[in-house]
Amino acid sequence: MIHYRPSKIYIDPSVQNSPITQTILKTFPDISCEYTSEKPSILKKLDRYSDPLLEGKKHLWVTQNKGKLVKKCGASTSALQNLVCCNYFILDFSFNCHFECVYCFLQEYTNLPLMVVYANIEEMLKTVQDLLDRTSSSNIRIGTGEMADSLALDEITGFSQQLVPFFSIQKKAFLELKTKSDRIQNLLKLDPKGQTVVAWSINPPSYIQKYDFKTALFEERLEAAKECEKAGYKIAFHLDPLIAEPTWKKDYEELVGQLFSRFNPAWVSLGALRFNANLRSIAQKRFPNTPLTVGEFVSTPDGKKRYFRQLREELYQTVYGYITKYNRQTPTYLCMENEVVWKNSMGRVPSSEQALEKQIVSASLS
Amino acid sequence: MRFEMISISRIQLDNRLFEVSFLADLTALKISVQKKGIVQPIQVRSEGDLFQIVSGFRRLECAQALGLTQVPAFILGEDLSHLECFERAVEENFFNRKFNCVEKAGTIQKLEKEFQVSKEILIQRYFPFLGVSSSEAVYQFYKNILILDPVLQEYVVRSNLPTHVVEEFFKFNIQDQKTITPFLQSIHFSVSTLKEFLIWIYEMSLRDRASISDLLSEPLNAIVRNPAMDARQKLPILRQWLKNKRYPMLSGLETRFVLLKQKLHLPLESSEFFEDNKIHMKLSFQNKEELEQWIEKMKEASLKPEFDELLKMV
Ligand code: SF4
Numbered sequence: 001m002i003h004y005r006p007s008k009i010y011i012d013p014s015v016q017n018s019p020i021t022q023t024i025l026k027t028f029p030d031i032s033c034e035y036t037s038e039k040p041s042i043l044k045k046l047d048r049y050s051d052p053l054l055e056g057k058k059h060l061w062v063t064q065n066k067g068k069l070v071k072k073c074g075a076s077t078s079a080l081q082n083l084v085c086c087n088y089f090i091l092d093f094s095f096n097c098h099f100e101c102v103y104c105f106l107q108e109y110t111n112l113p114l115m116v117v118y119a120n121i122e123e124m125l126k127t128v129q130d131l132l133d134r135t136s137s138s139n140i141r142i143g144t145g146e147m148a149d150s151l152a153l154d155e156i157t158g159f160s161q162q163l164v165p166f167f168s169i170q171k172k173a174f175l176e177l178k179t180k181s182d183r184i185q186n187l188l189k190l191d192p193k194g195q196t197v198v199a200w201s202i203n204p205p206s207y208i209q210k211y212d213f214k215t216a217l218f219e220e221r222l223e224a225a226k227e228c229e230k231a232g233y234k235i236a237f238h239l240d241p242l243i244a245e246p247t248w249k250k251d252y253e254e255l256v257g258q259l260f261s262r263f264n265p266a267w268v269s270l271g272a273l274r275f276n277a278n279l280r281s282i283a284q285k286r287f288p289n290t291p292l293t294v295g296e297f298v299s300t301p302d303g304k305k306r307y308f309r310q311l312r313e314e315l316y317q318t319v320y321g322y323i324t325k326y327n328r329q330t331p332t333y334l335c336m337e338n339e340v341v342w343k344n345s346m347g348r349v350p351s352s353e354q355a356l357e358k359q360i361v362s363a364s365l366s
Numbered sequence: 367m368r369f370e371m372i373s374i375s376r377i378q379l380d381n382r383l384f385e386v387s388f389l390a391d392l393t394a395l396k397i398s399v400q401k402k403g404i405v406q407p408i409q410v411r412s413e414g415d416l417f418q419i420v421s422g423f424r425r426l427e428c429a430q431a432l433g434l435t436q437v438p439a440f441i442l443g444e445d446l447s448h449l450e451c452f453e454r455a456v457e458e459n460f461f462n463r464k465f466n467c468v469e470k471a472g473t474i475q476k477l478e479k480e481f482q483v484s485k486e487i488l489i490q491r492y493f494p495f496l497g498v499s500s501s502e503a504v505y506q507f508y509k510n511i512l513i514l515d516p517v518l519q520e521y522v523v524r525s526n527l528p529t530h531v532v533e534e535f536f537k538f539n540i541q542d543q544k545t546i547t548p549f550l551q552s553i554h555f556s557v558s559t560l561k562e563f564l565i566w567i568y569e570m571s572l573r574d575r576a577s578i579s580d581l582l583s584e585p586l587n588a589i590v591r592n593p594a595m596d597a598r599q600k601l602p603i604l605r606q607w608l609k610n611k612r613y614p615m616l617s618g619l620e621t622r623f624v625l626l627k628q629k630l631h632l633p634l635e636s637s638e639f640f641e642d643n644k645i646h647m648k649l650s651f652q653n654k655e656e657l658e659q660w661i662e663k664m665k666e667a668s669l670k671p672e673f674d675e676l677l678k679m680v
Binding site: 047048049050052284288289290291293294296298299300301308309310311338340344 | 489499500501502503506537569570572573612613614615616619638639640641642643
């Protein structure tokens, strides 16, 4: 895995005393730092570079999240009808990622290609606490890996040191840290008390080599997962994106075999490769000759490009079949899919998002 | 700067250092020169006893073609640098007409190579002047235009293709570009069908690890070189061929659906790309008898094995 090192740091004075900011400054005492309450000036100059996204990531902006700090996952709020969702909440602690996954949707955010860390952690935790005090659900999953990798920067921000202890005393909520990294050193020093799940997005080793640039390799991810398991964390896997390479059946069979012979995952999610409107051409430009985009994609009603339905169903059915061969009890769900696909691939449609949430959490964490 | 009528024989006609035009259409200009003569003097600079042309290449060509021996000219001061002369040439051309993308690319290349303008200054100072945005991506775009095969450059200009389509050509090497050329010459693509063609063949070559010439040899012979088809007929046939190759599973399903539908004698439709699991049917009737006929047809169809197969498909 490639470690992150910015060429310049911009700090919003309103968060200069945050423990997150302090950890960053301690990690990079030698890197030039600018205090500014404005957007970093580099944003205006990025189009002078051949890959503004790559250049932007060299600049780290430590600021406060002025938007909604905790929100429901995109699937719950999608305009797409009949999308089955798992009532997932997202804590936006960071934006962007120094890894380079060919399919990463963050590449579309060309107006803010910087690495952004939101350092108003006290406010974030207070918002989570308010949400939990108000909710009747006792199975809430809150994740940080939506607009960034949950752990890729943990060694420089120390977010986990704030989040894991906070969730360890919660009764109604679980924290999910979703990652493709192996940066678990902070986690190993903490006691999650069963309330934190560390989830790895994973694919067959050759797919990781081809499509997940700069991330931890397959074996590095699994070794990190083993260490976390030993330290008391629950482990989950996201087989997302499922990629229909010519040898996908054999590749995913081997992958599932590897995962289930070494772990008893808290849950597994499956999500077939999908693209937003412009991502396909952005990816083709940034990664010339990538074979990722050559599958049979069609436009679906939400404006995304997906494998056509029959192929998605075959992917899900087959991989789910491999999973149930090992363990019928492992909660397995589809990410961002509609009822038809659920029914045809999994043989069932969850009755509501709360029901799915309960099924995922209670089966795995009780 | 002074004005003079100068003899064409004193102009270095093959010195094209300051020329910026590409594929200029001289028809209208020729008519105008024939009627009114050269209204706007050309610009030249002295080179000893001779003159080097700075702007007015097209006017001069028309004058020659019309057999004129003298043209009106502004002779630029010798204090002007080559770069300043070139700026004047660009400025004059730019205010008289719209530059095509190859002309912009050529201008950028001359500024950089002939007049040693740094990339930084080029992008910040000259790009706004040329009406393009000051970014590295735009700089690369114009660099890539110049390495396109000349036949393609001409096609791009004549078809007035938008940037997002021109960019698709950059994915192909010269050899591949030459393979594509006969398709462009013999098929009437719209902007969107051309883009689709370029994207699909590129993706298929990646997927099948095949060269563009291997990939396109079949349609080249069966469609492009088929004397029995005209340019408009060729496009839908080519598109269907491409779709079958690019989306073999989806095309297979669609073909099967059409076949089953024909056997059932019902106006059935699938949802777009089979994304939902419903079959749609739209019928029209004028009276009860016609409706009853439809009901009868539907009953018959529902008993056929093809009907079950159709339901399984969705
Ligand atoms: S790890 Fe996730 S956030 Fe980072 S580049 Fe890959 S897909 Fe994007």
